Amino acid sequence: MFFSGSARLSKKLPVLGDLPRRLDELLRDVGGGDVLDVDDLARSLGASSELLGRVLAEAAGAEIDLLRAERYVVCPRCQMLNPAHEREAAVAAGEEYRCSDCDLDLAATVVQEVTRHRLSESALTEAEERRAAERARPKRTAVVITALPVEFSAVLGHLSDAREQKHDAGTIYNVGAFRGETTDWTIAVAVIGAGNPGAAAEAERAIATFTPDIALFVGVAGGIKDVTIGDVVAANEVYLYHAGKAADDFIARFAGDKGSYELVQRATQEAISASWRERAGDSAAESKAVVAPIAAGEQVVVSIKSDTYELIRSRYDRAVAVEMEGSGFLRAAWANQDVRALVVRGISDLLEGKDAADAGGSQETAAMHASAFAFEVLAKL
Numbered sequence: 097m098f099f100s101g102s103a104r105l106s107k108k109l110p111v112l113g114d115l116p117r118r119l120d121e122l123l124r125d126v127g128g129g130d131v132l133d134v135d136d137l138a139r140s141l142g143a144s145s146e147l148l149g150r151v152l153a154e155a156a157g158a159e160i161d162l163l164r165a166e167r168y169v170v171c172p173r174c175q176m177l178n179p180a181h182e183r184e185a186a187v188a189a190g191e192e193y194r195c196s197d198c199d200l201d202l203a204a205t206v207v208q209e210v211t212r213h214r215l216s217e218s219a220l221t222e223a224e225e226r227r228a229a230e231r232a233r234p235k236r237t238a239v240v241i242t243a244l245p246v247e248f249s250a251v252l253g254h255l256s257d258a259r260e261q262k263h264d265a266g267t268i269y270n271v272g273a274f275r276g277e278t279t280d281w282t283i284a285v286a287v288i289g290a291g292n293p294g295a296a297a298e299a300e301r302a303i304a305t306f307t308p309d310i311a312l313f314v315g316v317a318g319g320i321k322d323v324t325i326g327d328v329v330a331a332n333e334v335y336l337y338h339a340g341k342a343a344d345d346f347i348a349r350f351a352g353d354k355g356s357y358e359l360v361q362r363a364t365q366e367a368i369s370a371s372w373r374e375r376a377g378d379s380a381a382e383s384k385a386v387v388a389p390i391a392a393g394e395q396v397v398v399s400i401k402s403d404t405y406e407l408i409r410s411r412y413d414r415a416v417a418v419e420m421e422g423s424g425f426l427r428a429a430w431a432n433q434d435v436r437a438l439v440v441r442g443i444s445d446l447l448e449g450k451d452a453a454d455a456g457g458s459q460e461t462a463a464m465h466a467s468a469f470a471f472e473v474l475a476k477l
């Protein structure tokens with residue numbers, strides 16, 4: 097809760113259920129000079145005015161110290177509230193006491209007295225300190241590139257206040273906010289279709305448009321070894337498996353594109369921790385995350401009897417998964433030295449039986465897990 101007084105109220109009167117929490121949310125937007133209207137608050141909270149009157153009176157007690165109670169007299173002519181103690185002092189001194197709005201002499205008038213509430217001094221101080229701390233949080237930007245709609249949707253689920261932003265050349269980004277542990281992120285997400293060249297071009301465009309600190313590729317991949325469906329692979333390295341020399345026997349000539357050191361380090365810690373699984377939900381209970389190399393090429397690999405599979409296994413034995421964009425993406429990020437980049441993939445199939453796995457919803461699950469892991473990494477940066 098925003099106000100510690102709300103927490104004290106909740107603790108003292110558990111019978112109120114979530115009323116203190118909802119009241120706390122309403123009070124957040126209240127200024128120091130604002131007098132609370134019990135009927136308005138009751139309506140907003142779906143509670144009776146009588147109950148809310150009792151809650152406010154309790155919240156004004158010294159123990160809770162969330163509100164302060166003030167007595168007013170109601171001007172019978174214009175309904176203006178005037179401080180009761182001022183009228184009392186005037187009456188005691190035998191002086192006039194004019195309504196601050198209509199000038200009626202309230203000292204010579206029969207008036208009704210009411211109690212109204214404002215935020216207490218300590219609550220106002222607390223609110224100001226919190227707002228200052230909020231303003232002081234670092235603001236950073238990340239771009240997230242995805243290839244498939246299912247990946248895009250999974251990423252979008254982590255953003256708040258997402259809205260479309262269209263690039264002059266046509267790329268449509270969804271730009272939203274994500275609250276990290278210490279950093280407020282602005283995040284631009286694009287869905288760009290499959291393939292390394294497209295990923296490189298779109299990553300370059302996104303980086304030029306948003307000048308991000310971080311670029312992530314989040315998506316699904318086929319598992320080659322040591323992983324199963326639902327697992328997450330954060331790539332410390334991506335091998336463009338077709339690159340090489342076409343001699344009698346193919347000679348692989350490609351040093352892998354590396355994920356940025358800081359992000360690989362962060363991913364390594366998050367792979368050990370279980371917190372990404374909490375972010376992913378129940379389906380990730382049995383899933384693991386690993387930091388390992390990935391192979392990337394222009395083919396959808398659906399058989400372990402294929403030449404491509406054979407090539408990857410024989411030349412890039414350390415790769416645990418295969419996909420189609422990671423290399424192009426990292427190439428583009430590499431050419432932008434201020435951008436740190438990482439490829440995060442959820443395993444959606446194990447090559448054999450890919451169609452059946454996809455039909456069974458494994459792409460959705462894998463995309464959700466990869467997104468949860470990626471946002472866990474962002475949350476900790």
Ligand SMILES: [Zn+2]
Pocket residue numbers: 171172173174175176195196197198199200
């Ligand atoms: Zn008046």
